[in-house]
Amino acid sequence: MKTVAFIGLGNMGGPMAANLLKAGFAVKVFDLVPAAIQILVEQGATASATAIEAAENVDFVVTMLPAGKHVKSLYLGNAEQKGLLDIVSKDTLLIDSSTIDAESAKLVAHAAAEKGIEFIDAPVSGGTAGAAAGTLTFICGASDSGFKKAQAVLNAMGANIFHAGAAGAGQVAKICNNMLLAVLMAGTSEALQLGRDHGLDPKVLSDIMKVSSGGNWTLDKYNPCPHVMENVPSSNDYQGGFMVDLMVKDLGLSQEAALLSNSSTPMGALARSLYVNHARQGNGRRDFSSIFDIFVKANKE
């Protein structure tokens, strides 16, 4: 039986760790919130007092953390505190599923490589529903051997496992995809509202564009106009789903990447501005398809 240390048991990490237990892994868990640990212990996990303790003598480490600074701090440590790289064995495969900037991912991967340890970036998409159902998509930055070795663990948590390239490539591919998603969502919203403003039924317009050259994921799975599709956030007052604040975070990562490479992403940059303004008006915790609202004529005045 293979052993996994799982660190970071939030809305995503908790169900992911649970799926590892269901798949038969022995799982040692750690989180800063004791209650989060307790939930996993009740499902068969072993509690650890620290991340370091969890990561000792395991086959795999999986981390699910909020941002690059947490990942760097945990793996690299600092003057007062050892990092995971200081204590794991060379046989342990380190898998970070956080969505962070590619530079941080590369930095940790290189530091690991210098010690003969393999660290791969494997950010996910699919949301909390996908985490619970074990149908997440993993986009990996890894060597061929690291990618192969990670399969057993990732398959227990996800349905699609992609190999984007070497260290950091998983993060780059994830943010390229999510930047494009924001563009699709904003662009589809304004097209649907333009049609509505000219008297078209958004359901009819959606049906036409979906099978035409305007076809895209948001029309297939996540229509932003209320009551065009059922069982999506737009038909539930934009509750649930993927929060505006998280899209702002991902768009921020995309712009950080564009700055580093002196790239231009005019559509993505504009989408970020629209999403930041939307968040600043108090919509940060609504679903990201609520960007549709900025195009609709409010019934004020």
Next chain:
Amino acid sequence: MKTVAFIGLGNMGGPMAANLLKAGFAVKVFDLVPAAIQILVEQGATASATAIEAAENVDFVVTMLPAGKHVKSLYLGNAEQKGLLDIVSKDTLLIDSSTIDAESAKLVAHAAAEKGIEFIDAPVSGGTAGAAAGTLTFICGASDSGFKKAQAVLNAMGANIFHAGAAGAGQVAKICNNMLLAVLMAGTSEALQLGRDHGLDPKVLSDIMKVSSGGNWTLDKYNPCPHVMENVPSSNDYQGGFMVDLMVKDLGLSQEAALLSNSSTPMGALARSLYVNHARQGNGRRDFSSIFDIFVKANKE
């Protein structure tokens, strides 16, 4: 045998009229360019000396013209010249497949209705290849009865026939779709180039995004990055396909519509600016996926 008058025999209209002949219609043709008429006559059409002459005593009229002013002038006539509405019988169904502004389409439809004649807007997508193959998409603004009556003719030229709503709705749906297409193309281009700037293989990145939430028509059918897909314009130096100048025209129609309804389309407006700048640098006759080029680092200096 039903009779069709076909007016406007350009790159699109010519092959469309030819498909009507193949489907067994008697076709009377007119174009300002005699050579264009001659090509159709050789395929079995009857030449007409004027548009008016062509439209007399036919079951259907199909027009394929450059812009709203041509459509209005042809159907409504003016002080010196009769319009089609002055001479066709009430049994003739008028089908305009030009891509024009919705206001002009509505104006002609209403003028026709006042005389008891039915005029429907039925703009197409699918390009010259679709016109030749008879696989065009028609997006119709029409009454239910008009839409039903048009089926026989439209099926002879296209594969998908949509009913978007009442008069003008076909034009609105078409430009909403094409505006969204421009957004998809620009957004996908910048996402692919951002990935490339960070060392990713655009083929791998395309494969990942295509089945993820960034999935859209351009990744499926028309990848803008050279040599990711074969048999698309990007792999043929952006020759063929749908010209930048035509996308500029359609984006112009979308912005005209947005002005009329006081709607905002920030992504579409930005896409128009990028396409206009691209056209002004001398790229008007290249395929519209060549917008990819503006994101690439030129090997100048």
Next chain:
Amino acid sequence: MKTVAFIGLGNMGGPMAANLLKAGFAVKVFDLVPAAIQILVEQGATASATAIEAAENVDFVVTMLPAGKHVKSLYLGNAEQKGLLDIVSKDTLLIDSSTIDAESAKLVAHAAAEKGIEFIDAPVSGGTAGAAAGTLTFICGASDSGFKKAQAVLNAMGANIFHAGAAGAGQVAKICNNMLLAVLMAGTSEALQLGRDHGLDPKVLSDIMKVSSGGNWTLDKYNPCPHVMENVPSSNDYQGGFMVDLMVKDLGLSQEAALLSNSSTPMGALARSLYVNHARQGNGRRDFSSIFDIFVKANKE
């Protein structure tokens, strides 16, 4: 004593006509709202029952109307109704101070010229305060002789009289200026808020930028951040001044012009999108510097 017919006595036209009276012109007035006529009559004007009646036997006609369609209808007339061009003498100088699209202005100017009458476009800036104080700016599209002849009238209402070029040029210059103004306002707002978000005092930042290369009219006269300047709308809850809805109208005219000439104005197009969204959220009647609000973090949630 020279005679002027003044047609359109709204918030701008009323005070402008009053200034003509003060300057010693005999003024015949017409408006669709009887109360507006009455106010001018009390100041010494002569009431007319129709616009046609007002314009008979005068040296000058000045019109101040909402949009191009009103200007065209008044001057050109239609099947049922004569237009001003049908009744004024060749010695009458026609001055339209409405802000309308340049095409309509040119159309009327050319129709007038065919009858040997001179029509000039002379849109204004300076707002209701400038109209009352007689300090408006007029931007004229006119022949040299027409421009010269208009001086007497325009000087009675304004402080700066510019000659932008031939017929229509006044309208073009006006909308270029107002589009740029919207860009300055939005750009200055976001720069000030970025500074605030990093702890800077907006007053200090304004003082620095005002004398540096970021210097522009909004920092000099119309700071959008509350309480940086007194006596501007931003320090009065964005009441008074130039309404968002009017800026949306002018930005619409600029985009209409850009469509006609196949020009790209990415900054102006983006400013229009931001202003339309702002208007749609219920801010149409607030001052246009309230665009600052979209960048500020709301105290909701």
Next chain:
Amino acid sequence: MKTVAFIGLGNMGGPMAANLLKAGFAVKVFDLVPAAIQILVEQGATASATAIEAAENVDFVVTMLPAGKHVKSLYLGNAEQKGLLDIVSKDTLLIDSSTIDAESAKLVAHAAAEKGIEFIDAPVSGGTAGAAAGTLTFICGASDSGFKKAQAVLNAMGANIFHAGAAGAGQVAKICNNMLLAVLMAGTSEALQLGRDHGLDPKVLSDIMKVSSGGNWTLDKYNPCPHVMENVPSSNDYQGGFMVDLMVKDLGLSQEAALLSNSSTPMGALARSLYVNHARQGNGRRDFSSIFDIFVKANKE
């Protein structure tokens, strides 16, 4: 006689150090390029073998370096190498005139403060001409006492000395200003070209807007349209002035700042995209007013 160490003797730093010599300071200089040192020695400076050597026993240190990483490395040092903070006395005032990110500036200022040393950020504007003439603008982030103490040195190199706020505020104000400048330049360019596309004389249009609500620094000092003003880069094939690559750098700093504070700067972000695309087409070394070119119709095809 007060002593200054000047580190970084490039196009800006060289003439700045020369002005300190002219003002009577004893100047110790260091640069990685020996020839740059030699030029200053010929004007009376003392050569130093290292930056550390230059900074020993001086009243002031002035640094002029390319980016935040160089500033951090020089002042903070690293495992192998001491930093300036390790060797300067508490009486030495450290002045960094580089344009860098505010976070780096704050980091060094705080590290200095912990040792009882004062470090102020004092980025400049005014270009190489201003550096030579001693008419630079300095925008300072400093305590009141530090700002006061720096006057003697800054006055020897500049004409306007601003106090933007505490540590880092100089950098923030500088990038807010330069972001706004890019917006002014792009917005003015597109407004002028829109006018030209409608037949207006850009000189006349510039004269009108300059004294109207579109008035801004670029119309006063730096018109981007060729031959409207003489003695500006646009009338000299966009040679000289402030390079596109430097504007791209400053716009990058503004976007980095916007990411840190979760601010939205839609106009600045769009300006950055336009400038990056322009640089990528091979215009990086032309003056930044050459952005005008992207709006002009090329005489290709």
